[in-house]
Amino acid sequence: MLVKAKKSFLQRFYLVEVIKGLGITMRNMLFAPKVTIQYPEERRKYSERFRGMHYVKATNGVENCTACMLCPTVCPAECIHIVAGERPDKEKYPVQFEIDVLRCCFCGMCEEACPKDAIKLSTIYEMSQVTRQVYDKDYLAEQRGNK
Amino acid sequence: MLESMSLFHLLTFLKFAVILVIILSVAPVMAWVERRGSALMQNRLGPNRIGPLGLFQSICDAIKFLFKEDPIPGHVSKFYYALAPVVSLVPAFMTFAVVPFASTIEVDGRVLGFQLADLNVGLLYVFSVASLGVYGIIMGGWSSNNKFALLGGLRSSSQMISYELSLGLSVIGIIMAFSSVHLGEIVQGQAEVFRQIGPFVLPEWLQVPKWGILVQPLGFIIFITAAFAETNRLPFDLPEGESEIVAGYHLEYGAMKFSMFMMAEYINMFVASSLIATLYFGGYHGLHWVLNLVPLEGMSREWMRIALELGAFFLKVAFFMWFFVWVRWTLPRFRYDQVMELGWKVMLPISLANIFLTAFAVYYGWI
Numbered sequence: 001m002l003v004k005a006k007k008s009f010l011q012r013f014y015l016v017e018v019i020k021g022l023g024i025t026m027r028n029m030l031f032a033p034k035v036t037i038q039y040p041e042e043r044r045k046y047s048e049r050f051r052g053m054h055y056v057k058a059t060n061g062v063e064n065c066t067a068c069m070l071c072p073t074v075c076p077a078e079c080i081h082i083v084a085g086e087r088p089d090k091e092k093y094p095v096q097f098e099i100d101v102l103r104c105c106f107c108g109m110c111e112e113a114c115p116k117d118a119i120k121l122s123t124i125y126e127m128s129q130v131t132r133q134v135y136d137k138d139y140l141a142e143q144r145g146n147k
Numbered sequence: 148m149l150e151s152m153s154l155f156h157l158l159t160f161l162k163f164a165v166i167l168v169i170i171l172s173v174a175p176v177m178a179w180v181e182r183r184g185s186a187l188m189q190n191r192l193g194p195n196r197i198g199p200l201g202l203f204q205s206i207c208d209a210i211k212f213l214f215k216e217d218p219i220p221g222h223v224s225k226f227y228y229a230l231a232p233v234v235s236l237v238p239a240f241m242t243f244a245v246v247p248f249a250s251t252i253e254v255d256g257r258v259l260g261f262q263l264a265d266l267n268v269g270l271l272y273v274f275s276v277a278s279l280g281v282y283g284i285i286m287g288g289w290s291s292n293n294k295f296a297l298l299g300g301l302r303s304s305s306q307m308i309s310y311e312l313s314l315g316l317s318v319i320g321i322i323m324a325f326s327s328v329h330l331g332e333i334v335q336g337q338a339e340v341f342r343q344i345g346p347f348v349l350p351e352w353l354q355v356p357k358w359g360i361l362v363q364p365l366g367f368i369i370f371i372t373a374a375f376a377e378t379n380r381l382p383f384d385l386p387e388g389e390s391e392i393v394a395g396y397h398l399e400y401g402a403m404k405f406s407m408f409m410m411a412e413y414i415n416m417f418v419a420s421s422l423i424a425t426l427y428f429g430g431y432h433g434l435h436w437v438l439n440l441v442p443l444e445g446m447s448r449e450w451m452r453i454a455l456e457l458g459a460f461f462l463k464v465a466f467f468m469w470f471f472v473w474v475r476w477t478l479p480r481f482r483y484d485q486v487m488e489l490g491w492k493v494m495l496p497i498s499l500a501n502i503f504l505t506a507f508a509v510y511y512g513w514i
């Protein structure tokens with residue numbers, strides 16, 4: 001059933017309401033705080049749990065990753081490519097570690113899966129590049145954001 | 148004789164050039180005002196990067212429009228498609244020929260007027276020319292060979308017809324009150340003192356100028372509402388109606404042709420604002436009291452008077468331009484049937500009633 005709200009005479013007259021509305025916009029214009037973030041100078045502060053650019057954690061300059069292949073297995077976008085190898089001390093390590101970030105959906109499953117706390121997501125969200133950057137082991141080790 | 152003729156031509160040409168520059172600069176300035184104003188009202192900041200306060204943003208926009216590719220879609224009627232923006236822009240320019248920016252000044256025995264053409268049928272000229280503007284919109288909508296564009300053109304034409312009526316009728320009150328269609332005389336008439344509201348005579352110490360809004364308050368409300376409809380501004384921007392018919396009549400237009408439509412809209416706003424100022428707010432009157440404060444004599448005093456008149460006129464126009472922007476970002480768009488209902492069932496009867504009221508007032512000598 002269509003129920004029409006009863007309007008008083010003044011409301012139906014419309015002009016008074018228009019003037020009230022004009023008052024509201026003027027008040028907003030003059031006094032309301034502006035919410036714009038002036039981007040390059042000001043940045044939005046994201047939470048620590050923000051899922052941005054990946055990084056690979058390292059201990060004493062050696063990456064934590066043991067090439068266990070859990071993250072490429074769990075990754076729904078299948079965008080982690082690891083080639084495993086063996087160090088002289090018989091330790092397994094990733095010879096090649098690349099992330100195809102264009103396919104990544106930043107779900108954070110790799111971070112969840114990793115037993116060595118090696119692959120993590122940082123708070124970096126500006127990922128445009130002027131060169132064709134390959135997101136390989138060395139590059140990923142540098143990307144820490146505010147972590 | 149020959150010399151005075153050529154001087155007249157030179158002066159007219161000069162006035163023409165000045166007015167053209169003023170009109171052409173309206174569109175970029177208003178585009179900036181509109182964008183910053185709307186942003187501030189919505190608690191944003193708006194374009195503030197280029198130039199002081201972002202003022203040069205419009206220049207960048209204009210350059211972008213100029214250098215953009217200007218394609219003509221294959222399915223349009225080419226001749227009318229190209230003609231439409233011109234047809235909508237030219238009448239907007241033409242209206243300014245008769246608007247008095249200031250009163251006359253005598254230089255070396257020659258009277259110098261601050262309007263391009265001192266027509267004795269000024270008001271009629273304004274309305275006949277202003278109503279031509281809609282042809283550009285209809286032409287653009289029709290020649291685009293696009294359903295949405297055609298709908299925009301249709302809406303525009305029916306809206307124009309509905310509101311042109313009440314616009315014209317509301318002005319009849321002013322014509323009756325000042326018994327003239329000559330814009331200069333109407334403005335002169337508003338310099339007199341407002342004596343009485345209806346049968347009630349105001350006290351002697353109250354020296355209010357007899358501005359059109361005091362003589363014709365009802366007429367003013369009708370006029371300004373109809374002016375919004377005529378300029379296709381929100382809340383009456385049905386010909387564009389982004390959410391319903393994409394962009395309406397200028398849907399198929401791009402680059403400079405589109406920006407000509409935009410310019411026509413802003414210039415129409417300027418026309419409407421200067422008409423409101425001229426007819427209802429005393430035109431160039433209102434700052435003359437400053438003259439008594441400055442010790443100037445003779446010619447310099449006269450020029451000072453002209454400067455004050457120009458200042459008063461453009462202040463009023465600027466206010467109403469701002470008012471157009473202000474209303475646009477306050478009110479949502481009407482539904483189409485609501486617009487028609489308002490036009491025919493409310494505005495038309497009220498404007499007719501206003502004529503009768505004015506006739507009574509004139510008959511009893513109240514005005």
Ligand code: SF4
Pocket residue numbers: 074075076077078079080099103104105106107108109110111
């Ligand atoms: S964030 Fe998700 S999609 Fe991206 S690499 Fe990790 S698991 Fe794959």
Ligand code: SF4
Pocket residue numbers: 064065066067068069070071072082110113114115116117118119
């Ligand atoms: S889950 Fe962790 S340790 Fe295993 S391959 Fe991935 S990054 Fe390396």
